[in-house]
Amino acid sequence: MKVIAQRLTLGLAALLMAPTAGLASEDIADQYPQSELYSKPVEVIPHVFSAIGATAPPTYENAGHNNNLSFIVTSEGVVVINAGASDALAAAVHQEIRNVTDQPVVLVINENGQGHAMLGNGYWRDQGVDVLAHVDATAEVRENGDFILQRMQAYNKDRAGQTRIEPANLSFEDRYDLALGGVEIQVLHLGPAHDPGDTQVWLPQWGMMIAGDIAFHERMLPIFEHTCTSCWIDTWQERFEAYAPTYVIPGHGHPTNMDQVRRYTLDYLLDLRGKIGTHIEEGGDLASAYYVDQSRWEGLDTFEELATKNAGRVFEEMEWE
Template structure:
């Protein structure tokens, strides 16, 4: 088993990773500069807040691996400009070309930056369900980005992946085996994780959260997410986790704030249903143990309502 010292800077600034800080890297469209987490693996940590003009839509993590035989990028980014800004940071660290982009899901902040990478001739891969989701919603997501980001969305167009997969997509480059894996239903259609077995590190995408409250969408089935977590995600036995949002961490933290939160909320809604409670009251079940998480105010009530609607028919 390999162990590396995690840079203190990653955690020294963790308290500053909150939704009230609009931008931590003013000289770039990126919200923060990429940091090397373990040797060769970098991540530019996005804002733990909704997409805004100030954070340029960089509200998720944009990661890359310098393999010695080319760079693999995880997440296309939320706009043409964000992808270009990430590429500038990559070029500042290596002469190796970007050879592959992996989109972690079909959301705009994962795929809208494909518009830049496609122009560079880079192969872009995603799960087939994520590609379908983006095909159906990409123009709507682009319009939303243009409203929020204004001139910072300039050049962005709808570009899906150039190749899709259903179960896994594996590449071996240098000392890195990079496995894009679909583990099962989770946060959104076609969610994938990127597993680096030699580094015992998973770039989890939206499978795992810890610094901000996870959102539950209309198509997020929480019982399925928990099944995927228990049966597949835990089985990776990862030592290190770069989540979809928030600083790199470990399994204990993401377990507490993803699996733990889902189980807690389902338990509260289950009690509410057993007591004959209705949807209007469900929005106000107690979620105070998670009130310190970013985006709590935006998401807690909505999450409760959606879990009620699911569990009502389970």
């Protein structure tokens, strides 16, 4: 076990010391121009790979690859986390898997119902691969899938290809367990967080959490109209922290550890809610709430796109708490 732990630590350390790893920026151009992927998958720890997406909004230039597309290689098959934002991205991930193993893909997991998690489902289903999602994520796809697809087609143009809406054919509510090639894989829904049906994948033997969008790193998290930030904080503090993973692949940003994702996720949510709470107590209105001080976070990618929107949405949430 000591040797395995050393291998894991060295693998993650090598990744974090790579030339582009510690310097995520939304201004960094496509790192893997020969592929539809924004970056080539890296082996984060032995047997767990991730193609790290751009820390930027989805664009034609990054083909919508602005989240992390991960896969677990075992002696009995491969499990993929996130189908990708198009059939072309799904096919690109599949090719990368073929480059490292002859094992077939046996399951794809959608981390939520967002486009970059599920728009590639059609490609995987055409390969005969089961797709698993939380029941709330599947409901989101059924309700808003056409709009999500149209939004992707608008920025991705010809790169959208023949992508179609294909809901997951398998679902779960609280937890879905599987053992594959001696690897225990726990698919979890720890509670409400960023988006309906947020899903985490826990690998207890290796201390690895593929966290999905409960955890962000290096870029500002977006708060949607339906996001309950108080619920997100509760889920984090009451359930997510209990796993105490050694390694974390966040939904966005480079693989890291709990201290870093806590800083850029939980600490940000607590800070913004604290600022908005004070603003409300002092009689502030929505118009001025957009400009509460978030300068502590201005170094994060997507700050300019999201900071004021986030403040407004938290005000609307907290006004009635």
